[in-house]
Amino acid sequence: KIGELILPPFGYVGEGTSRYYGNASLAFASKRLWNKAKAGLVGEGVEDICTSPVWTTDALYRETGEMIKKLLGLGVGAIDMETSAVFSVAEAVSVRSVVFLWVSDILTRVGWEPHFHEARLKWAIASHMKAFQRWLSHQII
DSSP states (O other): OTTOEEOOSEEEEESSGGGGGOOOSEEEOOHHHHHHHHHHHHHTTOOOOBOOOEEEESOGGGOOHHHHHHHHHTTOOEEESSHHHHHHHHHHTTOOOOOOEEOOEEEOSSOEEEOTTOHHHHHHHHHHHHHHHHHHTTOOO
Protein backbone atom coordinates (compact mmCIF):
# COMPACT_ATOMS: atom_id res chain seq x y z
CA LYS A 1 0.00 0.00 0.00
CA ILE A 2 1.11 3.59 -0.51
CA GLY A 3 3.53 4.68 2.22
CA GLU A 4 4.41 1.16 3.36
CA LEU A 5 8.01 0.89 4.53
CA ILE A 6 10.20 -1.64 2.76
CA LEU A 7 13.40 -2.76 4.47
CA PRO A 8 14.95 -5.12 1.92
CA PRO A 9 17.50 -7.68 3.16
CA PHE A 10 18.93 -7.90 -0.35
CA GLY A 11 18.39 -6.80 -3.90
CA TYR A 12 18.53 -8.61 -7.21
CA VAL A 13 21.05 -6.80 -9.38
CA GLY A 14 19.50 -5.48 -12.56
CA GLU A 15 21.40 -2.20 -12.84
CA GLY A 16 24.84 -1.31 -14.14
CA THR A 17 26.61 0.21 -11.13
CA SER A 18 26.91 -3.05 -9.17
CA ARG A 19 28.79 -4.67 -12.04
CA TYR A 20 31.71 -2.31 -11.39
CA TYR A 21 32.02 -3.75 -7.86
CA GLY A 22 31.69 -7.43 -8.63
CA ASN A 23 29.74 -9.87 -10.71
CA ALA A 24 27.16 -10.99 -8.17
CA SER A 25 23.51 -11.24 -9.09
CA LEU A 26 22.51 -10.41 -5.49
CA ALA A 27 23.62 -7.58 -3.22
CA PHE A 28 23.00 -7.69 0.53
CA ALA A 29 22.28 -5.26 3.34
CA SER A 30 24.60 -5.50 6.31
CA LYS A 31 22.87 -8.29 8.25
CA ARG A 32 23.60 -7.00 11.76
CA LEU A 33 22.62 -3.43 10.92
CA TRP A 34 19.50 -4.63 9.07
CA ASN A 35 18.40 -6.68 12.12
CA LYS A 36 19.03 -3.75 14.46
CA ALA A 37 17.18 -1.28 12.22
CA LYS A 38 14.18 -3.57 11.91
CA ALA A 39 14.02 -4.25 15.65
CA GLY A 40 14.43 -0.54 16.37
CA LEU A 41 11.60 0.46 14.07
CA VAL A 42 9.31 -2.19 15.51
CA GLY A 43 10.28 -1.08 19.00
CA GLU A 44 9.30 2.47 18.11
CA GLY A 45 5.86 1.34 16.95
CA VAL A 46 6.36 1.09 13.19
CA GLU A 47 4.00 -1.57 11.91
CA ASP A 48 3.75 -3.35 8.58
CA ILE A 49 7.40 -3.34 7.61
CA CYS A 50 7.82 -5.25 4.38
CA THR A 51 11.04 -7.26 4.41
CA SER A 52 10.96 -8.74 0.93
CA PRO A 53 13.85 -8.44 -1.49
CA VAL A 54 13.73 -5.89 -4.30
CA TRP A 55 14.79 -5.90 -7.92
CA THR A 56 16.95 -2.94 -8.78
CA THR A 57 16.94 -1.81 -12.39
CA ASP A 58 18.06 1.25 -14.29
CA ALA A 59 16.18 0.19 -17.42
CA LEU A 60 12.78 1.80 -16.92
CA TYR A 61 10.97 -0.02 -19.68
CA ARG A 62 12.20 -3.53 -18.81
CA GLU A 63 9.44 -4.04 -16.24
CA THR A 64 7.63 -6.37 -18.60
CA GLY A 65 4.81 -8.73 -17.68
CA GLU A 66 7.17 -11.67 -18.10
CA MET A 67 9.79 -10.08 -15.83
CA ILE A 68 7.18 -9.23 -13.18
CA LYS A 69 6.01 -12.88 -13.11
CA LYS A 70 9.60 -14.06 -12.72
CA LEU A 71 10.25 -11.57 -9.90
CA LEU A 72 7.07 -12.48 -8.04
CA GLY A 73 8.20 -16.11 -8.19
CA LEU A 74 11.47 -15.04 -6.53
CA GLY A 75 9.60 -13.29 -3.72
CA VAL A 76 10.40 -9.76 -4.88
CA GLY A 77 8.08 -7.24 -3.28
CA ALA A 78 9.20 -4.04 -5.02
CA ILE A 79 11.25 -2.57 -7.83
CA ASP A 80 13.61 0.33 -7.37
CA MET A 81 16.64 1.97 -8.94
CA GLU A 82 19.16 2.15 -6.07
CA THR A 83 19.18 -0.70 -3.57
CA SER A 84 21.54 -3.24 -5.15
CA ALA A 85 23.97 -0.47 -6.13
CA VAL A 86 24.02 0.92 -2.58
CA PHE A 87 24.64 -2.54 -1.13
CA SER A 88 27.34 -3.38 -3.70
CA VAL A 89 29.27 -0.16 -3.22
CA ALA A 90 28.97 -0.35 0.58
CA GLU A 91 30.38 -3.87 0.62
CA ALA A 92 33.22 -2.88 -1.72
CA VAL A 93 34.31 -0.04 0.58
CA SER A 94 33.61 -1.94 3.84
CA VAL A 95 30.73 0.22 5.01
CA ARG A 96 27.59 -1.21 6.64
CA SER A 97 24.37 -0.36 4.83
CA VAL A 98 20.61 -0.67 4.97
CA VAL A 99 18.05 0.87 2.69
CA PHE A 100 14.64 2.26 3.58
CA LEU A 101 12.14 2.40 0.74
CA TRP A 102 8.53 3.52 0.69
CA VAL A 103 5.86 2.39 -1.73
CA SER A 104 5.13 5.40 -3.91
CA ASP A 105 3.84 3.80 -7.09
CA ILE A 106 1.72 0.78 -7.80
CA LEU A 107 2.12 -1.35 -10.91
CA THR A 108 -1.08 -3.22 -11.80
CA ARG A 109 -2.31 -5.21 -14.77
CA VAL A 110 -4.04 -2.03 -15.91
CA GLY A 111 -0.92 0.12 -15.67
CA TRP A 112 1.22 2.37 -13.53
CA GLU A 113 -0.35 4.38 -10.71
CA PRO A 114 2.02 7.11 -9.49
CA HIS A 115 1.29 8.35 -5.95
CA PHE A 116 4.57 10.04 -5.03
CA HIS A 117 3.01 13.48 -4.48
CA GLU A 118 0.31 12.28 -2.10
CA ALA A 119 0.15 13.47 1.49
CA ARG A 120 -0.12 9.94 2.90
CA LEU A 121 3.28 9.06 1.42
CA LYS A 122 4.90 12.20 2.79
CA TRP A 123 3.35 11.53 6.20
CA ALA A 124 4.56 7.91 6.21
CA ILE A 125 8.14 8.87 5.35
CA ALA A 126 8.23 11.59 8.01
CA SER A 127 6.65 9.31 10.62
CA HIS A 128 8.98 6.38 9.95
CA MET A 129 12.08 8.59 9.89
CA LYS A 130 11.13 10.19 13.22
CA ALA A 131 10.73 6.73 14.73
CA PHE A 132 14.10 5.67 13.36
CA GLN A 133 15.76 8.85 14.63
CA ARG A 134 14.30 8.26 18.12
CA TRP A 135 15.67 4.74 18.15
CA LEU A 136 19.00 5.73 16.62
CA SER A 137 19.57 8.47 19.19
CA HIS A 138 19.91 5.73 21.84
CA GLN A 139 22.19 3.41 19.91
CA ILE A 140 25.85 2.74 19.41
CA ILE A 141 26.09 0.93 16.10
